[in-house]
Amino acid sequence: MLRIEKLNFAYGDLKVLWDVDLEVRQGEIVTVVGANGAGKSTILKNVSRLVRASSGSLRFNDVDLLRMASHEVVGLGIVQVPEGRRIFPEMTVLENLRMGSFVKATRKDRERNVERAFTLFPRLKEREKQLGGTMSGGEQQMLAIARGLMGNPKLLLLDEPSLGLSPLLVKNIFEIIKEINRQGTTILLVEQNVYQSLHVSSRAYVLETGRVVLSGTGAELLANAHVKKAFLGM
Structure with missing residues (x-):
């Protein structure tokens, strides 16, 4: 459904993403986890065309997103829920x-x-x-x-949906994310809450300083020694 290849992005002279490869298949929940400032949200902003990649490829159902404006991307069925809620x-x-x-x-x-x-x-x-x-x-x-x-949305982009919420509400939000997926919506999720997000993920990517350093199923990454040490305090 979504294929990102060799995506590079910089804010002026500050390089943020380095040759990011990422794939989301129909029906999945795919999560990008990593520390604050790793570049997770920047991936979503590139998909939504809120920012412009330095180089690389972005394709959604074989449509070239790099040629599109943000409102055209929404017309394809890609909807982003931004970090910080930004309701009216x-x-x-x-x-x-x-x-x-x-x-x-x-x-x-x-x-x-x-x-x-x-x-x-x-x-x-x-x-x-x-x-x-x-x-x-x-x-x-x-x-x-x-x-x-x-x-x-055919593809729902969720940017830090658990940010600032109590543990009980975090659990509730992730249950709702699973239900939305069960009802047929494919989800690309960006999260700092590694434990909860990997539990609901079909597959996931670990981003560190703008680079994908690990990928696998949610269960595989939860069992990974580097993930346990770096993100779960184990």
């Missing part, structure tokens, strides 16, 4: 959700997707008329993911 604080929960179906092709499914969001996130149904900015961090993260689903 002065809009209600329902208004935020409806903003997620701004692409014309998704509008016909708007009400059905609202109901799906409320089924996945009953808390949002309870707060349907509440302003987004008045909700807790966990509720805002639920809203950000639900808004992303309003775009009927």
Whole structure:
């Protein structure tokens, strides 16, 4: 579905990604794990075309993403849920959700997707008329993911969905990620929470200072001595 080959990226003179190879197959949850500043989010920004690669190849279902603008990528069915939630604080929960179906092709499914969001996130149904900015961090993260689903994503890009959440909410968010995948959405996940993310992953990549240093199934990486020492404190 998504194939990244020899991806290089720099912010000015600062090189961030070095020859990154990564693949996401239909139906998978693929996770990129690594420390803060490793370049994980920059991979997603390149896929979404929010930034421009220095060199390399980005293809989605055999379409060359490098030739596309960000709004065209959304039209292909690639939807990113950004780090930090970035909901519309002065809009209600329902208004935020409806903003997620701004692409014309998704509008016909708007009400059905609202109901799906409320089924996945009953808390949002309870707060349907509440302003987004008045909700807790966990509720805002639920809203950000639900808004992303309003775009009927074929590939959902999740950037640090557990950031800043309590352990109980982190567990809940990962259960919801698994359920979204079970319902047919392919997911590329970027996370600092290595333990939880590898548990839900079909496959994963370990990124260190902009380079892929390990890859394998989630179970393989959880058992890897380097991963245990570097990320799990074992």
